[in-house]
Amino acid sequence: MAVANPSLPLYAAEIERTMLPLERATQLPGPAFTDPSVLAWEHANLFARGWVCAGHIEQVSNRGRFVRIEAGGESVIVVGDDDGLPRAFLNTCRHRGARLVDEPEGQLRRLQCPYHAWAYGFDGSLKSAPFTDGLADFDPGCFALHEVRLAVVEGLVLLDLSGEAPAPQDHIGDLAPHMAAYRLPELRRGARIVYDVHANWKAIAENYSECLHCPGVHPELNRLSHYLTGETYEGAGLWCGGSMTLADGVETMSTDGATHARRAIAGVDERVILYFLIFPNTLVSLHPDYVMLHTLWPKAPDRTEVVCEWFFEPETMAEPGFDPSDAVEFWDQVNREDWHVCQLTQQGMRSARFTPGRYTTQEGDVHAFDQMVASRYLEALR
Structure with a gap:
């Protein structure tokens, strides 16, 4: 199906700086987050011409x-x-x-x-x-x-939507085996919250892709898993992410750090949580006892609908007194803390004097996501 393709009001020279190695790269320019014409281009070229x-x-x-x-x-x-x-x-x-x-x-x-x-x-x-x-x-x-x-x-x-994207297996690539261990098709939804976030969808994706902000923004989360734990995963496909390790004595990400009603997902590492961004709109968090899925739906340059869902083992949900509120309430708080700083970022980018900053050495996944976006921008600009 044909989709109108608006022009992209960005400069190739600025975008090329994002494509440099992390140690030399500059973040995406402000208009990528604030200009309605950029979002119109993204709708036509990222959301309508590839897998979502x-x-x-x-x-x-x-x-x-x-x-x-x-x-x-x-x-x-x-x-x-x-x-x-x-x-x-x-x-x-x-x-x-x-x-x-x-x-x-x-x-x-x-x-x-x-x-x-x-x-x-x-x-x-x-x-x-x-x-x-x-x-x-x-x-x-x-x-x-x-x-x-x-x-x-x-x-x-x-x-x-285009009917012309590469094979879906190529899109997911080497991420598939990591997800397969959690048997996502068998899990069932235990909760759902929809958020209206006054920030650009890419700002939310970038926020998800680093935990440099965790000590100051998410002290409760940082007590459960120190922000410098874990490792970055790499492989074929349009995704980025990696792991974090639970602190000693912590069983899961929840209000009290403990699992409930024998909630564990069988066969997965009980000490590790995996966080992956699948381009362009998917954030999937794989926990020892549940899976959390965010999908991002841009509504305006400064507004994104975020659907957050929690999935559990069917046997767990069939247990008498099953109650996912400890996990849901914990992440609802973390989500809202994230939305707050994303909205502050969005507001700051409106300044006429704003210029993009440099990446720190703890923002490798942010850089990886930005490069997925930047490479598509450059295809159009060149």
Whole structure:
């Protein structure tokens, strides 16, 4: 499907400084975070011309279960078909273009346009179009919903609006084995919070990719895992991240640092937490007893919707008195602390005198993420 491609109002010379080795590199320029034209370009070229994560497979694992995604200038329905397999379609009726669903997620008994009652199967086929029997050359087979390319990799539902992105396995690359150990497709959602963050989506991604700020911004988190522990992981694919190690006597990231109701995920390292950013919009945190997933949805240069979800073993959730609030409340606090400093950053970048700073030696993953963005900018600018 064609997507308008606006011009990119940046200078190649500035972006090339970000592509230098960390010890010499300069961060992305301010307009990359504040200029509406840059965000318009990103919608058309990052979110509409590559893989983006729509969420976890559980959300669409049964017939009629759906999520609605707004990405790359399009509204997309991801829904479980009659066999419980995920399918994705543009959220647009083939009659007069009305949106078919308006809720962010839920359960559909049938997929019917609320305007003139055109009805579709969960495979996208047109099932009913009132008062079209007498039309000349009207073929219902020509009025199926527009399908969007979809793939499921390690429990994550990926969408490619362009239909032209490289194989999804190449996008995830060498990250797949690290995720596979946590059996994401088998986990079930225990909680969900949606945040409206007044900061650019890249500022949030950068914040996630370093813990240099943790001692001052997240003292409770830093007591559970010192910010200089762990290591950086590398490998093929569009991702960055690494590990942190739990402090002695700490079992997990929660309000009291202890696991509850035998919550551990079987077979994973009980001392290590893995944090990965999958380009462009996915933050996945792999804990000894749960997985946390953030998806980022840019709404304006200074506004991002962040969907945060927590996933647990089904057996754990079936335990009497299962209560994920210790993990949810802990990360809700950490999230809000992060959003606060991201918003401060966004406000500061509005200054006419702002110039991008240098990376520190503790911001290797920030640099890696910025280079993923910068390389795409340079393709357009050159």
